[in-house]
Amino acid sequence: MTWTLPPPILAAPIADPGLPRGSSADLKWDGWRALLSADAGHLTLRSRQGTDLAPAFPELRAGLDQLPDATALDGEIIVWEDGRLAFERLQGRLQRRGASAARLATQWPAHFVAFDLLRLKGADRRGRHRPLPRHRPALQGRHR
Template identity: 75%
Template sequence: MTWTLPEPMLAAPVPDPDLPPGWAAEPKWDGWRALLSWDAHRLILRSRRGTDLEPSFPELRSGAAQLPDATALDGELAGRARPSR
């Protein structure tokens, strides 16, 4: 089965920080938006523009190895790596 990453969710500014009941949010960190896929011991880590980020964040492989197969994560990487955007 071929499995591809979904499109990233992008942050959007809101005029009122109060959230409706049942909603959740996260702060926008100054990092790199990334999509992570872990499936059959294969890691894919890319930016929202498709740049391969795995060489810049090699420590994520050991963390990803603890995830169940067919896991996709969309989030912000904050660290000291400086990948090209």
């Protein structure tokens, strides 16, 4: 059975920013929502609309060796410039491929910020309620 990336779970605005007891929240990054999958040295990087983003962000392939095989993450692609998030640097990347994408990757490298661990070493982790103290270490790579 082939595992495929699911659609991302999108954030929703709330009227009260207070969190219920036992809850936590992550920052809202100024980037592009993306799903990343590492399988046998192959990177799949998909936008929430399904667009293949991998050719536009060749620098993100370098992180594959940091992930166990058959791992998938939900997160955001961001670019830093002068100590701030630079969304405008992402906007010109989507249509870039080959040498043009490689040049921009050197000039304004993108980073992937993971929000959720969807699959780890082939084990589907969606739909499993895990308390944050147990889930967060796996997301941060302390899964052994």
